Amino acid sequence: MLPDNLFLAFVMVFGLRVTDVSLGTLRTVYILQGRRIRASVIGFFEVLIWIFVISQVVAAISSWVLMIAYAGGFATGTWVGLWLEKRFAIGYSQLRIISRDHGEDIAEALWAENFGATVVQGHGRDGEIALVFSILPRRFINRCVTIASEIDDDCFVSVSDSRYLFRGYLGQGIRK
Numbered sequence: 001m002l003p004d005n006l007f008l009a010f011v012m013v014f015g016l017r018v019t020d021v022s023l024g025t026l027r028t029v030y031i032l033q034g035r036r037i038r039a040s041v042i043g044f045f046e047v048l049i050w051i052f053v054i055s056q057v058v059a060a061i062s063s064w065v066l067m068i069a070y071a072g073g074f075a076t077g078t079w080v081g082l083w084l085e086k087r088f089a090i091g092y093s094q095l096r097i098i099s100r101d102h103g104e105d106i107a108e109a110l111w112a113e114n115f116g117a118t119v120v121q122g123h124g125r126d127g128e129i130a131l132v133f134s135i136l137p138r139r140f141i142n143r144c145v146t147i148a149s150e151i152d153d154d155c156f157v158s159v160s161d162s163r164y165l166f167r168g169y170l171g172q173g174i175r176k
Helices: 006-032 036-059 064-088 103-112 138-151
Strands: 092-099 118-124 127-137 156-162
Touching: 006 036, 006 064, 036 064, 092 103, 092 138, 103 118, 103 127, 103 138, 127 138, 138 156
Parallel strands: none
Antiparallel strands: 092 127, 092 156, 118 127
């Protein structure tokens, strides 16, 4: 079912392969976040596209041009999938900020921007510190890191993904 024109066949195989690999990347993100229904729906379309493309390439196995299109589509699809995942910033992250002298100021600045934050006093190698914790949608991470860095340019920041969230305030008016 590929076009007889080799250029059009190349573009079609390449484009479909980019699409199915990009979907695979998003499906993996949803799996890691425990979003089974979304992952399953995406997986259905991912495999449907893959079966069509692989059957066409195998049927024309003597065409090295289509093999290049298939492999190039895979590589490009990996890049596109990662770009989409970053662009959509799917899910939530845990932000941990450690500051010697400005933990309360950082928390107050986050609260002023309507983000949730919890301050805990601690003791580090060089003395007293404040730990500021916040769970928020991934799309706000850069904004919160900027807020913290403007207050304390020496603060230590750590970010990790949060898989499951139960109850609480996530900032920006979001309640879980």
